[in-house]
Structure formats: C-alpha cells, structure tokens
Amino acid sequence: MVTLSEGGEDETPLQVKLNGVATIIGKIGLAFAILTFLVLTSRFLAVKVSHDRIRKWSMSDVLNLLNFFAIAVTILVVAVPEGLPLAVTLSLAFAMKKLMNDKALVRHLSACETMGSASCICTDKTGTLTTNHMVVTKIWTCGEEKRVESNKPGHVLSSSISEKVTKTLVHAIFLNTGAEVVKGKDGKNEILGSPTETALLELGLLFQRDFRAQRKESKTIKVEPFNSVKKKMSVLVMLPGGSLRAFLKGASEVILGLCDKIVGKDGDSVPMSEEQRKHITNVINGFACEALRTICLAFKDVDKTSEESIPENNYTLIAVVGIKDPVRPGVKEAVETCLAAGIVVRMVTGDNINTAKAIAKECGILTDDGIAVEGSDFRDKSTQEMKELIPKLQVMARSLPMDKHKLVTILRKECNEIVAVTGDGTNDAPALHEADIGLAMGIAGTEVAKESADVVIMDDNFTTIVTVAKWGRSVYINIQKFVQFQLTVNIVALMTNFFSACISGSAPLTAVQLLWVNMIMDTLGALALATEPPHDGLMKQPPVGRNERFITKIMWRNIVGQSIYQLIVLGVLEFQGKQLLNLNGPHADANLKTLIFNTFVFCQVFNEINSRDMEKINIFQGMLSSWVFIMVMVSTVTFQIVIVEFLGEFADTVPLSRELWMVSVLIGAVSLVVGAVLKCIPVYIGKNTHLIKHHDGYEPLPSGPDMA
Incomplete structure (x- = not known):
C-alpha cells in the first residue's frame, strides 16, 4: 500500500507530445489572426485617408471593421486544434471497444x-x-525418480518404497495446503485453490482418495501461509497418536537448505550426506531444465514442549515434485x-x-x-x-x-x-x-x-497483450494522420486569407465558410481518420520513443507538399480565375469566391483520403471496409452541395454551374496525384543520411537515435 501511494499519475507520452503541438499551433494561429486583422484594418484606414474620409464614419464602416475582427477570430478558431482532443478520444474509444471483443x-x-x-x-x-493448469509429472523420493501418470492411481511409486513413506507423503500434501477438495454439482471432486496447490492435491488423491478423512484424523495447531519473501509454507499438526509433526513445502532450493536429513525407503529419517545433497540439487536442476516447477516437501517431528512454534530448520526431506505448466x-x-x-x-x-x-x-x-x-x-x-x-x-x-x-x-x-x-x-x-x-x-x-x-x-493470454500493442500503435498513427490533415488545412486557410488580405484587402474565405471548413477538419476529420483499424505492418516497425518528435519529417513532407499545391491553385483562382475560366457578368465575383471556397473544400476531401496512410501510394486499400470513413466522406460532400446550392445567403455562396463543379472536383482530385508523387520523395534522417523511400507500410522502418 505504501508503494502504491507513492508518485502521482504521469502524463502519457502522447499527451506530452500533443500538448506541445497544440500550444505551437495555437500560437501560430493567434499570430496570423492578429496580422490578418491589422493588415485588413490598415488597408481599410489607408483607403479612408486617401479619400479624405477618415473623419467621416458610417455604420457600413463599423460593420466592415467588425467583419475584419470576425475573420480574425474565425482564423484563430480554425487554427486552434480543438478537434485534437476529440480525435484522441474517438480513436481511444474506438480501440477500447474493439479490444473488448479481443478479450x-x-x-x-x-x-x-x-x-x-x-x-x-x-x-x-x-x-x-x-x-496456468499445473500437473505433477515427475516425483523424486527415496533416491528414485518416477514419472507420474494420472491414469494409474496408486502405482506412482514402486513397491520397493514402504507404505510409511507413502503415508508421510500424503500427510505432507493434505495437511500442509491452502486448497480444499469439494463435491461438484455432478458429484465429482473439485479442488479449490492456487494452481500449484491444486497440482499437489491431485498427486495426493492418486494415493488416498479420501481427503477429508485424512484432515479429520489430525488437528492443525499452527499455520504459516506461503508468502513470496520466504517462498515456503509450513504447518504444525497433531497426528492421530498425539505426536506433533511440522510439515514444510516451498521453493526447492529454500527447503533443501533447511533439511539435514532425508527419508529412507523404510520411512525413517537418515542423515543427509554432502553427496546426497549434491545429487538432490542435480535432480532439482534436471527437473527445472525440463521446464518443470520444482517443489520440495519435508517434515520434522516436534517435542510437545515446542507446541507454540514451527521449527525453522533440521527438517527431513520427503520428496522433490516436478510440476509441469505447459506454454x-x-x-x-x-x-x-x-x-x-x-x-x-x-x-x-x-x-x-x-x-x-x-x-x-x-x-x-x-x-x-x-x-x-x-x-x-x-x-x-x-x-x-x-x-x-x-x-x-x-x-x-x-x-x-x-x-x-x-x-x-x-x-x-x-x-x-x-x-x-x-x-x-x-x-x-x-x-x-x-x-x-x-x-x-x-x-x-x-x-x-x-x-x-x-x-x-x-x-x-500473452497473445492478447500483442493485440493491445497493435491497437495502441494504430491509435498513435491515426492521431498522426489527423494532425497531418489538420495542419495542411490550417496552413492553407491561414496563408490564403493572410496573403489575400495583404494583396487585395479582402479575405476570400468568409467567417461562415471558415467555420464550415473547421467542422470538416476537426469533427468529421477526427471521426474519419481516428477510427481506421490497424494492419499487421504496424508490428514490423520499431516503437516510437519517449523523446521522438510527434510530427515526423515524413509528415512535414506531406504537409508542405500538399499546402504548396493548394496555395498555388487557390492563388491562381483568386487573381487569374476570371480570365482562365472566362467568368463574366454581374455575378462573376460571387461565382469566383464560391468556386475558391468549393475548390478549397474538395482539396481537403481528397487530402483526407490521402491522409489514410502517410507512406503507402495505394491509399484506397481497405477503404471500403472502413464504413465510418465512407460515411464521413459522403456526408461531407452532401453538406457541401447543400451549402453551395441552397444556403447562399447564409454562407455567402451562389449556385455553381456543372462546369465549375467539375473544375472544383478535378482540382481537388489532383491532390491524390500530388500525394502519390510526394510519397516517392525519400526523406533524409539524421547525420548518417539514412533514407526512408516509399514502402508499402508493411516494411520495417529504420530505428535508432537518428529516427528522432
């Protein structure tokens, strides 16, 4: 109890790493939010100064500033990874439920x-x-080693060994035990006790079937139960004739060290010579080398004057028992x-x-x-x-x-x-x-x-422990997938709004649109990526060290590559979209802004598919078996169609033509090609320039200090 009360609950390795990641992301988001607000406000004030209207303020101007503030707050909301705890909890809960089925x-x-x-x-x-089902398979007594066969009761020992030895052995087993023999519902004997005690009682029952009769004949005076420090159990009993006898059993080398005599074939105690002690030690080691647990049984006759205490030494060794516990x-x-x-x-x-x-x-x-x-x-x-x-x-x-x-x-x-x-x-x-x-x-x-x-x-079962480890690795890598996906969305959303604010003085993604993207990224993204089941390849890679970085170089490669592609595409659409797509008329600006929003969302949809595996090119493998992922994808696309086509006033969108829908989906789908190309780029790790080239997710990765 003292040991259990020492020390508090330590944070898990993942909690420590995620706290650091969340803090950094939050600080970057806050910086971008403040910068975006300052840039938009500065440009707005500069325009008012240039038109000499700095002293004239209308409600429209106040609403503009309020809108800038709303965009800044929304950028912060998008940046702060509130979906991270959700992703972690979902992944852990999903693993917990599945592990229940795996015992x-x-x-x-x-x-x-x-x-x-x-x-x-x-x-x-x-x-x-x-x-944990123990059975006595060998016994050594009176200088003879015998194999125990449960189908031959009473014939375990040869006829050359006296009935007195057998009786002493039965007493040593039946009287010095913490187990009990009871009648089962079917009328058969059942043994209640630890596996070792059960195995010994089963041996005793081969010689004497009536356990209770043996116990009733004798009176137990004192018991010292088995404990893991002394590694022995002893008992002092009064035998039917009124004499006192102590019985001892426990770890073989411990009991042998307390014995100075050995039981002879006639049942009497004879002094143990050094040669006999060495022979018994060899017997114990021989049993042990056959993967048998060895238990020694011993006794000592006690004077009635010593009734209150169990002797500590000078015992007579009865037998060495070899107990088999199969792997x-x-x-x-x-x-x-x-x-x-x-x-x-x-x-x-x-x-x-x-x-x-x-x-x-x-x-x-x-x-x-x-x-x-x-x-x-x-x-x-x-x-x-x-x-x-x-x-x-x-x-x-x-x-x-x-x-x-x-x-x-x-x-x-x-x-x-x-x-x-x-x-x-x-x-x-x-x-x-x-x-x-x-x-x-x-x-x-x-x-x-x-x-x-x-x-x-x-x-x-030890095999179940390996299953727990596999699911644990799946949880860790699922959260890494989610963070990779989230950081890509974060970088693109923040950079798009910031650079657009700097260049054009307006943010292409409105507050409502950013909040919808935040929902895709955090809630639905967490649900999709956090519930991916494990594969056998996870157990062919080294464990993640306590001090290794959570965001790996492989993740950075994928994040930066996808972010660059999306920023280029959205930048081209923002500044050259009208000319490239031949958008004219009074609704050209509204169409372009909706197209940018739609393209951005579809880039995230396809990048979510990309994020299913950080290394495998074939990211579709096993996707159909993950029904949660499919449902999230279908829901995301359905809601996006509803927002664009039917919630125009609320979401600042206009219905798009079939051609513009195709453009959005195709630009988003190119993310899959970009992802495949990125995964072919080797990642250099450490001073020794070990390479991680593309592999199928089922090959072991390099390990060692350079992995950090």
Whole structure:
C-alpha cells in the first residue's frame, strides 16, 4: 500500500507530445489572426485617408471593421486544434471497444496509446506465458525418480518404497495446503485453490482418495501461509497418536537448505550426506531444465514442549515434485511479433532459474546473447550496474515483488523506456502501478492487481497483450494522420486569407465558410481518420520513443507538399480565375469566391483520403471496409452541395454551374496525384543520411537515435 501511494499519475507520452503541438499551433494561429486583422484594418484606414474620409464614419464602416475582427477570430478558431482532443478520444474509444471483443478490458483510455509506444514488456510466467493448469509429472523420493501418470492411481511409486513413506507423503500434501477438495454439482471432486496447490492435491488423491478423512484424523495447531519473501509454507499438526509433526513445502532450493536429513525407503529419517545433497540439487536442476516447477516437501517431528512454534530448520526431506505448466499455444509467435516490432520481452518470475530459462527458451524470450539472473543477484547491484546489465537481461528468476518494481523503475527512470508490466498477484500491484502501462490478468488476477492496472487481460493470454500493442500503435498513427490533415488545412486557410488580405484587402474565405471548413477538419476529420483499424505492418516497425518528435519529417513532407499545391491553385483562382475560366457578368465575383471556397473544400476531401496512410501510394486499400470513413466522406460532400446550392445567403455562396463543379472536383482530385508523387520523395534522417523511400507500410522502418 505504501508503494502504491507513492508518485502521482504521469502524463502519457502522447499527451506530452500533443500538448506541445497544440500550444505551437495555437500560437501560430493567434499570430496570423492578429496580422490578418491589422493588415485588413490598415488597408481599410489607408483607403479612408486617401479619400479624405477618415473623419467621416458610417455604420457600413463599423460593420466592415467588425467583419475584419470576425475573420480574425474565425482564423484563430480554425487554427486552434480543438478537434485534437476529440480525435484522441474517438480513436481511444474506438480501440477500447474493439479490444473488448479481443478479450482486453481497458480501464484507462490513455492506456491504449501508451501500449502502442511500449518498448519493453516485463511479463510474469505462470498463467500469462503458460496455461496456468499445473500437473505433477515427475516425483523424486527415496533416491528414485518416477514419472507420474494420472491414469494409474496408486502405482506412482514402486513397491520397493514402504507404505510409511507413502503415508508421510500424503500427510505432507493434505495437511500442509491452502486448497480444499469439494463435491461438484455432478458429484465429482473439485479442488479449490492456487494452481500449484491444486497440482499437489491431485498427486495426493492418486494415493488416498479420501481427503477429508485424512484432515479429520489430525488437528492443525499452527499455520504459516506461503508468502513470496520466504517462498515456503509450513504447518504444525497433531497426528492421530498425539505426536506433533511440522510439515514444510516451498521453493526447492529454500527447503533443501533447511533439511539435514532425508527419508529412507523404510520411512525413517537418515542423515543427509554432502553427496546426497549434491545429487538432490542435480535432480532439482534436471527437473527445472525440463521446464518443470520444482517443489520440495519435508517434515520434522516436534517435542510437545515446542507446541507454540514451527521449527525453522533440521527438517527431513520427503520428496522433490516436478510440476509441469505447459506454454500457451501461440505464445512463441506472439513473442516473435514483439521482437519484430522492436519490443523487448523480459520474463520476471518467482520460479527456479533453470525452470525460468527453459520456459523462456521455449517461448523465444531467452536468446543466445541474453542473460538470466536471480532476483537476489539483481537487487544487490548498484543502479549503475543495473543500467549496464539491463540491455541484455531477458530473464529474472526467484524474484521478489520489489525486485520487479525496482526493474520497472530503472527501465523507466534511468533507461527512458516505455514499460508494460503483466501481473496477477496482490504483490504485483506496485510494479503494475509504477509501469507506464499495467496489464493485470482477468482470470487468475486478484482485485488489488486489477485495480492497479490500466488494462485487464480477460483470457490471461500473452497473445492478447500483442493485440493491445497493435491497437495502441494504430491509435498513435491515426492521431498522426489527423494532425497531418489538420495542419495542411490550417496552413492553407491561414496563408490564403493572410496573403489575400495583404494583396487585395479582402479575405476570400468568409467567417461562415471558415467555420464550415473547421467542422470538416476537426469533427468529421477526427471521426474519419481516428477510427481506421490497424494492419499487421504496424508490428514490423520499431516503437516510437519517449523523446521522438510527434510530427515526423515524413509528415512535414506531406504537409508542405500538399499546402504548396493548394496555395498555388487557390492563388491562381483568386487573381487569374476570371480570365482562365472566362467568368463574366454581374455575378462573376460571387461565382469566383464560391468556386475558391468549393475548390478549397474538395482539396481537403481528397487530402483526407490521402491522409489514410502517410507512406503507402495505394491509399484506397481497405477503404471500403472502413464504413465510418465512407460515411464521413459522403456526408461531407452532401453538406457541401447543400451549402453551395441552397444556403447562399447564409454562407455567402451562389449556385455553381456543372462546369465549375467539375473544375472544383478535378482540382481537388489532383491532390491524390500530388500525394502519390510526394510519397516517392525519400526523406533524409539524421547525420548518417539514412533514407526512408516509399514502402508499402508493411516494411520495417529504420530505428535508432537518428529516427528522432
């Protein structure tokens, strides 16, 4: 609880970047609004001075100044990216809804995009990488190693081992447990308890079917439950004859260290020689190398004078049990996907180091150049030594909860990584809270773990975590698409009105028209671009670093290219439109202004299609499957027709002829050609002049410090 209360809620990487982008855009918009107002007002006053009418003011003059002010305010409204929070929220909400179908419950909206930037996943083993259905497959006792077959009850141990040993083993399992055997609705026995306890009870039931009878025969005097620090559970019981006996079970190397005797084939305790200790250690390591979780069982007869306390040492080792927890199907492929996406996967587990290494190799986490360490070795190192070790650290075994918390803290604060952490226990809560994104298990997870997490993985499957990462990347890139689209509209609208004000003394786009463009750009644009689904190519690119710029050079290339094209077209129409299009008559000016407005809108419509992908030339791929995008496009065009043809007085437009409509649409459609040409232009990045040429969006991009 103390650890959970430390530190506040940090802003997500995207929030930090967007705050900077929004501030800059707002300041530029304010500057252009003031400049435009000053230029229009200055020109107006200059005309009055030249006509010697500076002292004569009419209501018409006041309305002109008011109109200039309205245009300036509208420019500011257009420039301020109020659609940015909408785009972010829409994108996150859309991803959240889709992730629900993929067995991921997002508790905090911002967790979606944070997961997309994750550069490291610290995952536990049991239940996430493995199925969390544990079964005892091997047992070593009295110097013999046996394979356990559940279809042969009572024949697990050979006849050479006495009934006394079997009885002691059953007592050690049944009397020292936190699990319970109950009758199910179908009349069959069901075991309630943790996966490890369940596996041990299933082993005990192979020898003795009546669990309750064994429990009733003995009286439990004192219990020390299992905890993650001591890694053992012990109990003091009074056996039917009245004698006291302590039973101990837990992590194999911990229990072995507390034993100085071993049970013989006749059931009596015999001193343990160093040779036997080495042999048992080899058995434990052999089980662990087969990816088995090893548990040791031990007992000690206690004097009645020691009734109040459970002894701490001098136990007799009964057996070493090997528990198999199979790797989940699809985990290896999911880990490979993470590695291809530049996400480092680290396993943090309380298991024996050999078991952890075996599972990690099976999952593809532990590579030839990777390092596996024990939690005790890690926590003894200095911060600098940890920083040097972490780049190669892939497995941490026998770790305490605070080791996991320390690892996450060093990764975030010292290595500047964006860290995702998985956990299920109450003791995982500090690490889940400290991480940029905490992923709790929905099935095996405790309520404390779920409360501390940002996302609950409903099926406890690592593959689902990869799905969350893919949607997170989709959120990030969708917001980038929206910002690219919005900045293009901003630049063109601001520059068009500013230069026109400087040259001709009037703004071609009126306040109402600018507000309609603002609606297209912010509300409808956000809805269209923020709901694009992810594709597999997103997981073939490196994650976006915490310090990388949000607006990339690729985005600037597209923004500047499209802005130049639109400014040239609108400038030509503004100053040469009448001659080029042969517009004559009393309505020539009104027709031209409406044409400029219509062309500007259609340039944005087609540029919105362009913005579906910042790199792919074929921007139509998958468009028909995005029904939201299609609906927004159809709605935008429909409303534009209504505004131009039927809302003339309100929007300062006049109905256009079929030819002028064709001109508007064709000029807008050329944006698609301009976009394709721009995407063929390579972008130079950093000092080493790495090139990003056109690719189909499914190829990995260069990574490293130059990407910033």
